Amino acid sequence: MKMQREVFIAGVGETVFGKHNVDYDVLGRRAAFQALQASNIDRPDMVQTAYVGNGTNGMGAAQRVFRDLGMCGKLAIIRVESACSAGAMAVYSAIKDVTTGVADISIGVGCENHTMHRATGTAFAMGMDDVEGMQGAVMTGKYALRANRYMHETGATIEDLAMITVKNRKHAANNPHAWFKGDISVEAIVNSRMIAYPLTLQQCCGISDGAGAVIVCSKEMVKKLGIEKPVKVAGAVVQSGPYHNRPRDITGDDITEASAQQLYEESGIGPEEVDIVELHDAFTIAELLYYECLGMCKKGEGLKYLRDGQSTYGGQCVFSPRGGMLSYGHPIGASGAAQIAANVKQLRGECEGYQVDPIPKVALSHVTGGGLGGTEHAACTMHMLTKGW
Amino acid sequence: MSDSKGSDKSKKNKKKKEKEPDITFFHPELLEIPEDGSPAYLKGYKCKKCGQIDFPKLTPCPSCWGTEFEVVKLSRKGKLYSVTDIYIGQPGMKTPYMFGYIDLPENLRIFAQMEGEIGSFKCDEEVELTTGPIRINMDGLPVTSYKFMKPSV
Numbered sequence: 001m002k003m004q005r006e007v008f009i010a011g012v013g014e015t016v017f018g019k020h021n022v023d024y025d026v027l028g029r030r031a032a033f034q035a036l037q038a039s040n041i042d043r044p045d046m047v048q049t050a051y052v053g054n055g056t057n058g059m060g061a062a063q064r065v066f067r068d069l070g071m072c073g074k075l076a077i078i079r080v081e082s083a084c085s086a087g088a089m090a091v092y093s094a095i096k097d098v099t100t101g102v103a104d105i106s107i108g109v110g111c112e113n114h115t116m117h118r119a120t121g122t123a124f125a126m127g128m129d130d131v132e133g134m135q136g137a138v139m140t141g142k143y144a145l146r147a148n149r150y151m152h153e154t155g156a157t158i159e160d161l162a163m164i165t166v167k168n169r170k171h172a173a174n175n176p177h178a179w180f181k182g183d184i185s186v187e188a189i190v191n192s193r194m195i196a197y198p199l200t201l202q203q204c205c206g207i208s209d210g211a212g213a214v215i216v217c218s219k220e221m222v223k224k225l226g227i228e229k230p231v232k233v234a235g236a237v238v239q240s241g242p243y244h245n246r247p248r249d250i251t252g253d254d255i256t257e258a259s260a261q262q263l264y265e266e267s268g269i270g271p272e273e274v275d276i277v278e279l280h281d282a283f284t285i286a287e288l289l290y291y292e293c294l295g296m297c298k299k300g301e302g303l304k305y306l307r308d309g310q311s312t313y314g315g316q317c318v319f320s321p322r323g324g325m326l327s328y329g330h331p332i333g334a335s336g337a338a339q340i341a342a343n344v345k346q347l348r349g350e351c352e353g354y355q356v357d358p359i360p361k362v363a364l365s366h367v368t369g370g371g372l373g374g375t376e377h378a379a380c381t382m383h384m385l386t387k388g389w
Numbered sequence: 390m391s392d393s394k395g396s397d398k399s400k401k402n403k404k405k406k407e408k409e410p411d412i413t414f415f416h417p418e419l420l421e422i423p424e425d426g427s428p429a430y431l432k433g434y435k436c437k438k439c440g441q442i443d444f445p446k447l448t449p450c451p452s453c454w455g456t457e458f459e460v461v462k463l464s465r466k467g468k469l470y471s472v473t474d475i476y477i478g479q480p481g482m483k484t485p486y487m488f489g490y491i492d493l494p495e496n497l498r499i500f501a502q503m504e505g506e507i508g509s510f511k512c513d514e515e516v517e518l519t520t521g522p523i524r525i526n527m528d529g530l531p532v533t534s535y536k537f538m539k540p541s542v
Contacts, residue, residue: 122480131445132500134415135523136482144473145490152512197474243451245443247470247492373500
């Protein structure tokens with residue numbers, strides 16, 4: 001979006017990700033309360049607008065998150081939904097309110113509980129009104145189609161794909177918020193249960209629960225609140241996925257490419273300046289393709305970028321420093337907000353045990369959402385954050 | 390309104406509310422299986438205003454917003470762009486099953502299940518239209534639709 005005035009992030013919160021026996025609203029409230037306290041907000045009437053990203057947890061979900069915080073009745077609370085992109089879209093909406101002057105303080109929350117509500121042993125699917133859904137389409141399979149084509153064209157192997165999981169789980173080894181973390185071998189990943197060839201279980205994000213929250217505010221409010229390390233929102237983009245029913249290259253991703261281009265132009269920050277990236281690594285293949293789509297390397301060189309260690313510590317840009325979705329799991333409404341929360345903490349140097357060194361100055365996040373027939377994704381949300389102090 | 394009339398009405402309504410059978414064919418707008426035994430074909434929709442061909446039917450035509458279409462028979466053979474074997478599928482679907490993207494000469498890409506041996510398909514091979522069950526409906530009956538297989542000849 002075109003920024004009309006500067007917007008800063010005052011504070012963030014995130015829950016531990018994994019299986020929770022409390023519902024989405026409790027998780028959302030925990031993350032929101034953390035973010036409010038981290039922003040020196042000490043009463044329920046200071047935040048002026050609120051957005052909640054949630055995919056599947058029923059009607060009236062947004063207001064329930066804020067009930068115990070005493071905020072209901074004091075502000076507009078709006079739910080946004082775009083499947084996996086919902087949490088980031090909630091933050092985007094909060095940013096939009098602040099940059100346009102609708103609010104001086106706004107909050108974006110992403111929260112989701114899947115495990116209390118979903119049958120295990122099934123994959124996320126499109127609705128039955130979708131021709132692909134009727135033919136048995138599942139999200140794992142749509143990514144597997146991209147993986148097979150990529151392997152066919154480049155000669156990449158399943159072992160290559162597995163390296164993404166190895167890397168991201170290693171990044172998460174000491175991250176208390178991550179679910180699956182630490183050492184795992186390529187062999188163990190390749191030999192785990194087959195989900196959608198060539199994607200094995202350990203190449204897929206877990207179905208988990210969690211929440212993230214982000215408080216955004218104006219420059220004046222940063223001062224009023226006494227925020228020592230405000231993080232600047234250098235750019236924020238939401239795009240809708242173009243419809244296709246014609247042959248096209250699915251080893252690229254048109255919506256990610258277009259969103260990245262727009263983000264780079266609007267923020268004035270190019271890919272070579274980005275220090276860390278949290279992206280939509282719901283499946284190993286995705287991260288590999290997105291190196292290229294984000295312009296971090298040339299088309300066709302994603303695998304080389306990975307093998308050369310460019311996407312880990314000491315490389316050109318550390319991808320998934322929190323461990324990504326392959327470590328957190330992917331509660332669809334929560335992930336986008338949690339990515340932003342993690343990036344803010346990295347920029348502030350607050351990630352003890354998993355802090356990127358040297359402390360990054362520019363952080364990018366990317367999350368897509370939905371898989372309507374004829375689009376790779378229904379939505380894509382991206383944010384560029386910079387050190388603002 | 391008399392009581393008897395009211396109860397008649399509710400009886401009628403009850404009858405209407407009885408569960409309608411679920412579909413066993415997907416979908417007349419997409420697929421034609423001619424009664425004369427000639428080969429099945431997928432139905433493309435050619436916009437009468439701008440000539441764009443779409444599958445499935447899009448209304449209005451997203452290119453020119455035309456609202457009148459002519460049905461065209463799509464090619465029965467195409468190239469398999471990519472394919473995968475599904476081991477964890479949709480709720481209620483028997484696994485493994487396969488699906489892929491098939492590129493037709495009409496510059497259309499079709500998403501469809503594959504008929505044949507699991508793991509036997511490769512990118513860029515030629516495949517041909519067939520018909521068969523793609524899933525089981527809510528009444529426990531197979532739903533027939535389009536699928537692709539290795540060419541018969």
